[in-house]
Amino acid sequence: xxxxxxxxxxxxxxxxxxxxxxxxxxxxxxxxxxxxxxxxxxxxxxxxxxxxxxxxxxxxxxxxxxxxxxxxxxxxxxxxxxxxxxxxxxxxxxxxxxxxxxxxxxxxxxxxxxxxxxxxxxxxxxxxxxxxxxxxxxxxxxxxxxxxxxxxxxxxxxxxxxxxxxxxxxxxxxxxxxxxxxxxxxxxxx
Numbered sequence: 001x002x003x004x005x006x007x008x009x010x011x012x013x014x015x016x017x018x019x020x021x022x023x024x025x026x027x028x029x030x031x032x033x034x035x036x037x038x039x040x041x042x043x044x045x046x047x048x049x050x051x052x053x054x055x056x057x058x059x060x061x062x063x064x065x066x067x068x069x070x071x072x073x074x075x076x077x078x079x080x081x082x083x084x085x086x087x088x089x090x091x092x093x094x095x096x097x098x099x100x101x102x103x104x105x106x107x108x109x110x111x112x113x114x115x116x117x118x119x120x121x122x123x124x125x126x127x128x129x130x131x132x133x134x135x136x137x138x139x140x141x142x143x144x145x146x147x148x149x150x151x152x153x154x155x156x157x158x159x160x161x162x163x164x165x166x167x168x169x170x171x172x173x174x175x176x177x178x179x180x181x182x183x184x185x186x187x188x189x190x
Contacts, residue, residue, distance in 0.1 A: 008027060010028075010031075010074045011070065012024075013027055013028045013031070014028070014065055014068065014070075014074070017062060017065050018065055018066060025062060028061075029058055032075065032078060033054065033058075035075065036054050036057060036058070036078060036079070036082050037050060037051060037054045039054075039079050039082040039083060039086070040053040040054045040057065040082050040085070040086050042086075042125070042128070042129075042136075042140045042144065043083070043086035043087065043089075043090065043136065043137060043140055044086055044089060044090070045129040045136075049089065050086075053082070053085045053086050053089050054082060054085075056085050057078075057081050057082040057085040060081050060085065061078055061081055064081070079145070083140075083141070083145060084155075087137065087155060087156065090133055090137060093133075123181065127174060127177045127178060127181065128140070128174070130177060131170055131173060131174065132173075134166050135166055135167075135169055135170035135173060136170065137156070137166075138152060138156075138163055138166035138167050138170060139166075139167060139170040139171070139174070141155065141156075142163070142167050143167075149163040149164050149167075
């Protein structure tokens with residue numbers, strides 16, 4: 001089976017997919033699979049589960065392509081599907097929220113910029129992946145996907161205040177983890 005050339009536009013691929021053309025479906029998958037996997041992996045830090053979520057997300061993309069109106073970013077439309085699929089898995093696992101007393105959160109006045117962090121993207125992703133599910137989910141939705149607290153609350157079935165609280169706790173915990181990582185890095189270079 002031969003893949004379509006990557007010079008094919010998204011619109012052409014979508015039209016092919018709507019006609020159940022398997023080459024168009026395969027080309028669309030190949031074009032976006034790495035980016036969509038990365039979206040899922042931010043929420044689901046297990047490789048196999050993230051891949052399963054991505055594949056389920058692609059099935060939903062194909063099933064719902066007729067609803068895409070060619071208005072706005074197609075990739076953004078797909079990302080929303082992947083985020084929703086990731087959240088659905090988290091809800092089914094009932095791992096969304098950590099009680100406040102489960103983590104001893106300390107407030108720091110320093111920001112990562114003030115601490116002089118020299119982190120690679122992969123280091124930061126690993127630190128984010130270590131956050132408890134609920135914190136990581138709200139952090140990803142707010143800081144990476146750009147949703148506001150009202151939207152996050154509606155998506156997750158929580159109050160706006162709970163979303164803000166989860167984000168605050170996530171930031172505090174991230175600061176703690178980043179400070180430890182920076183301290184370890186400084187010791188390594190001494």
